[in-house]
Amino acid sequence: MSDATALAPPSPDGVHANPLRAGLSSNRIVDPCTIVFFGASGDLAKRMLMPAMYNLRLGDILPTNFSIVGFSRSPLSDEAFRTAAKADIDKFSRSGPAKDPLWSDFAKRISYIAGDFDDVAGFKRLREKLDANDREFETAGNRLFYLAIPPPAFAKVVEQLDAAGLGPRDNTKGWTRIVVEKPFGTDLDSARALQTEITKVFEEKQVYRIDHYLGKEPVQDIMALRFANVIFEPIWNRRYVDQVQITAAETVGVEGRGGYYEGAGALRDMIQNHVMNLLALVAMEPPVSAGADSIRDEKFKVFCALRPLLPEAVAKSTARGQYGAGLIDGQPVVGYRQEPSVDPASNVETYAAVKFYIDNWRWADVPFYLRSGKRMARKCSEIAIAFRHIPHRLFGETGDDIEPNVLVMKIQPEEGVSLRFSAKIPGPKMHIRTVSMDFNYGTGFGVVSAPAYERLIGDAMRGDATLFTRWDCVEAAWRAVMPILENWREALPPAFPNYLAGGQGPRSADSMLLADGREWRRI
Amino acid sequence: MTDVAAIKAELHRARRTASHDVAEASANAVTLNFVVYSGQPERHKWVVERSLRIAAKHPARLIVLDATAGGEAAVVTLPRNAAHSNALSERIELPVRGVDPAVLRSVVQELLLRDVPTVVWWAASGLTAASGFAGLTELATSIVVDSSGSARDQETIAELLDFAERFPAIAIRDLAFMRLAPWQETIAQFFDDPDLFDDVFAISRLEVDAGSQAEGLYLAGWLASRLEWTARDRRSFGTRDGRTIPFVERTRGEQRRVLRVALGTPNSTYVAAVSDADERVVCLSVEGAKARSKPCMPLQSIDNASLIERAILQSGRDQVFETSLATVRGLLG
Numbered sequence: 001m002s003d004a005t006a007l008a009p010p011s012p013d014g015v016h017a018n019p020l021r022a023g024l025s026s027n028r029i030v031d032p033c034t035i036v037f038f039g040a041s042g043d044l045a046k047r048m049l050m051p052a053m054y055n056l057r058l059g060d061i062l063p064t065n066f067s068i069v070g071f072s073r074s075p076l077s078d079e080a081f082r083t084a085a086k087a088d089i090d091k092f093s094r095s096g097p098a099k100d101p102l103w104s105d106f107a108k109r110i111s112y113i114a115g116d117f118d119d120v121a122g123f124k125r126l127r128e129k130l131d132a133n134d135r136e137f138e139t140a141g142n143r144l145f146y147l148a149i150p151p152p153a154f155a156k157v158v159e160q161l162d163a164a165g166l167g168p169r170d171n172t173k174g175w176t177r178i179v180v181e182k183p184f185g186t187d188l189d190s191a192r193a194l195q196t197e198i199t200k201v202f203e204e205k206q207v208y209r210i211d212h213y214l215g216k217e218p219v220q221d222i223m224a225l226r227f228a229n230v231i232f233e234p235i236w237n238r239r240y241v242d243q244v245q246i247t248a249a250e251t252v253g254v255e256g257r258g259g260y261y262e263g264a265g266a267l268r269d270m271i272q273n274h275v276m277n278l279l280a281l282v283a284m285e286p287p288v289s290a291g292a293d294s295i296r297d298e299k300f301k302v303f304c305a306l307r308p309l310l311p312e313a314v315a316k317s318t319a320r321g322q323y324g325a326g327l328i329d330g331q332p333v334v335g336y337r338q339e340p341s342v343d344p345a346s347n348v349e350t351y352a353a354v355k356f357y358i359d360n361w362r363w364a365d366v367p368f369y370l371r372s373g374k375r376m377a378r379k380c381s382e383i384a385i386a387f388r389h390i391p392h393r394l395f396g397e398t399g400d401d402i403e404p405n406v407l408v409m410k411i412q413p414e415e416g417v418s419l420r421f422s423a424k425i426p427g428p429k430m431h432i433r434t435v436s437m438d439f440n441y442g443t444g445f446g447v448v449s450a451p452a453y454e455r456l457i458g459d460a461m462r463g464d465a466t467l468f469t470r471w472d473c474v475e476a477a478w479r480a481v482m483p484i485l486e487n488w489r490e491a492l493p494p495a496f497p498n499y500l501a502g503g504q505g506p507r508s509a510d511s512m513l514l515a516d517g518r519e520w521r522r523i
Numbered sequence: 524m525t526d527v528a529a530i531k532a533e534l535h536r537a538r539r540t541a542s543h544d545v546a547e548a549s550a551n552a553v554t555l556n557f558v559v560y561s562g563q564p565e566r567h568k569w570v571v572e573r574s575l576r577i578a579a580k581h582p583a584r585l586i587v588l589d590a591t592a593g594g595e596a597a598v599v600t601l602p603r604n605a606a607h608s609n610a611l612s613e614r615i616e617l618p619v620r621g622v623d624p625a626v627l628r629s630v631v632q633e634l635l636l637r638d639v640p641t642v643v644w645w646a647a648s649g650l651t652a653a654s655g656f657a658g659l660t661e662l663a664t665s666i667v668v669d670s671s672g673s674a675r676d677q678e679t680i681a682e683l684l685d686f687a688e689r690f691p692a693i694a695i696r697d698l699a700f701m702r703l704a705p706w707q708e709t710i711a712q713f714f715d716d717p718d719l720f721d722d723v724f725a726i727s728r729l730e731v732d733a734g735s736q737a738e739g740l741y742l743a744g745w746l747a748s749r750l751e752w753t754a755r756d757r758r759s760f761g762t763r764d765g766r767t768i769p770f771v772e773r774t775r776g777e778q779r780r781v782l783r784v785a786l787g788t789p790n791s792t793y794v795a796a797v798s799d800a801d802e803r804v805v806c807l808s809v810e811g812a813k814a815r816s817k818p819c820m821p822l823q824s825i826d827n828a829s830l831i832e833r834a835i836l837q838s839g840r841d842q843v844f845e846t847s848l849a850t851v852r853g854l855l856g
Contacts, residue, residue: 018711018714018715018720018723019723019749019750020707020710020711020714020723020746020749020750021711021715022749022843023842023843024704024707024708024711024843025704026704026707026708026711028708028712030712030715057821058821059821059823060705060708060820060821060823064712064715064807064817064818064820065716065818100801101798101800101801101804101819102804102819102821105818105819138716138815
């Protein structure tokens with residue numbers, strides 16, 4: 001080592017760090033890498049993944065040396081796949097059509113392998129392609145496999161990767177990681193079975209279970225709000241919080257995914273993953289660091305502290321619904337049972353509401369109301385922390401309602417935070433009125449948040465698992481919802497459809513809160 | 524222009540009118556004081572237009588100090604953000620030509636909102652020599668200047684060095700340095716490659732082609748500070764092991780733009796140069812013993828407006844800038 005080399009401080013793995021990187025604010029990923037998209041001709045890849053990759057390139061976030069390989073059943077040549085990718089990027093990218101000279105450089109790094117997931121020869125061709133890319137594009141043997149495929153094929157692809165010598169055990173040149181789309185299983189047993197198959201090949205630290213909700217800027221801001229401010233944490237507990245409502249409402253129906261949705265329903269599709277992840281971020285204790293495992297340790301503890309729903313409690317603590325025909329934005333829409341690929345007598349829920357308690361020191365007896373529904377009145381994802389009423393009313397003689405404070409973390413379509421508080425209306429009398437103080441990401445920082453997939457793909461390439469779900473959390477979340485799934489499977493279903501498209505959800509959900517003396521926030 | 528009470532009364536009146544325009548009672552969010560000192564008549568219109576856009580995006584109390592005009596009354600308006608009715612910027616324009624610096628400082632101090640950061644954008648030539656600069660910047664959390672693009676880049680950087688010494692608590696954002704971020708990234712990435720890593724310590728020659736002097740000085744200062752070189756004179760650095768690194772500057776191309784950076788080692792040359800086909804793309808090459816083909820990369824937006832926005836969003840002092848500036852001191856002698 002030269003004397004000058006001694007300037008470079010060694011990184012934790014013993015490799016000397018590039019001294020020119022110290023203090024640079026660049027977001028560019030340093031490790032070269034090839035990313036393989038399984039399901040490359042599918043809808044997710046077209047609408048989200050390829051545009052995300054191109055935007056990562058435009059934003060100068062992709063590493064200098066990278067390549068992309070699409071793997072799918074469709075018989076396409078490299079050139080045809082590139083042409084299709086360009087058309088998808090032009091159509092769906094937030095930054096508009098791809099242009100030269102960057103597109104040419106990007107395109108030459110894209111290739112395609114046509115093959116079935118049980119086609120051994122296809123995976124052999126994939127291995128040859130990856131080796132060739134390492135030589136041509138200097139990708140150093142680093143590989144990220146992205147499973148944008150139907151869940152039943154996950155285990156098969158993992159098995160084939162291993163058989164073809166593409167698993168981490170056989171990759172002595174660089175790192176190997178795998179990104180798994182949700183849903184991770186359809187119940188606790190199937191999730192465990194899938195995990196068993198994956199861990200035959202990949203270690204937990206190499207598995208990135210994606211939940212795109214966690215890549216949304218406002219979801220990440222939950223932690224900033226809680227742990228980068230001193231004023232919220234002292235009141236973030238049962239002494240001051242009356243209830244928490246977490247809502248994920250959509251105006252869309254099943255959007256041509258009736259076949260998938262018939263096997264899922266709102267509880268599996270939204271509550272078990274997206275909504276419960278939000279619950280964990282809101283309820284967790286401060287982590288010891290911002291590292292992936294510190295945060296995920298605290299989320300796991302929340303799931304472990306969820307009060308198990310006993311069979312007799314399920315009816316009182318849950319509600320389910322299915323939309324009938326109605327109006328969305330003034331336009332008539334069909335009911336769920338009339339959607340394509342849906343059983344005309346289907347009893348699958350398109351709305352689910354659950355009340356959980358977290359049995360720990362901080363949250364004892366504070367209800368967490370979770371709800372998610374399709375074809376609701378508005379698109380609205382938010383977390384509302386409703387505080388207790390004031391302990392003593394000074395201004396009662398005026399007859400004004402003094403509403404409790406509510407802190408709302410808005411996730412979509414608006415992104416930001418609002419705080420409701422009471423203020424005196426100017427005048428000689430002590431009239432009180434509720435006002436709202438809003439912070440909006442778009443206007444507060446003047447910056448448009450990057451789509452979640454851009455953030456998450458970049459993080460997986462960097463090896464930052466903070467925003468991905470660890471197995472113990474997935475398992476614990478399944479454990480929490482299994483009593484509901486089992487009860488709903490066995491109990492007589494409600495008379496579906498039981499809410500109108502464009503409405504606020506089923507009456508049974510309102511009744512669930514009314515029994516507690518509370519009501520849902522209007523969507 | 525010094526009637527602060529009248530300005531405040533006008534602000535109050537405008538706020539009341541604005542609150543009648545929205546149906547619901549609401550509170551406004553203001554994220555900063557943005558004080559703009561405009562002293563160049565030829566750029567004044569652009570500076571005001573840009574300030575307004577920034578204040579619209581980042582809800583601010585915008586105070587434009589127009590040193591190109593004098594005498595007229597202050598103008599107070601509340602441009603409402605179209606996307607979000609609660610984001611209400613406040614714009615105060617003051618003609619300040621000929622106003623005593625102490626009076627100017629006092630007026631601005633009175634108009635600043637408390638509890639939010641104050642960013643001063645100095646859009647005028649000269650710094651410490653200019654009347655009013657020190658007084659205004661004392662009120663700031665951070666100052667935004669551009670030492671590049673005039674015939675006196677070197678003098679401006681020297682003044683900035685003096686200022687940094689006198690006011691160490693105020694964060695400085697020099698657009699000339701911020702403009703180099705994509706170039707720093709581009710140069711750094713050459714040596715991420717494990718096979719090329721050792722060459723970063725074997726650099727024996729540095730060439731920078733740029734349209735203004737400030738960029739060249741800062742790029743050299745940055746590289747030298749990262750590698751612990753010290754300036755020997757205006758044209759060379761010395762390494763810790765006693766080697767001399769010649770520093771060659773060529774002034775060519777558009778002002779405020781870097782065109783090419785070349786790093787020589789005894790066996791190879793690393794070149795990053797703006798593409799002839801597209802000025803938003805930089806093409807990389809390694810020639811010599813370790814020759815290899817390198818891709819063309821996007822050169823991220825470096826327009827002044829984007830840089831000013833970045834400067835506003837950045838918080839705290841920039842240690843990399845400060846050590847680079849200190850290294851430039853050696854070059855300037």
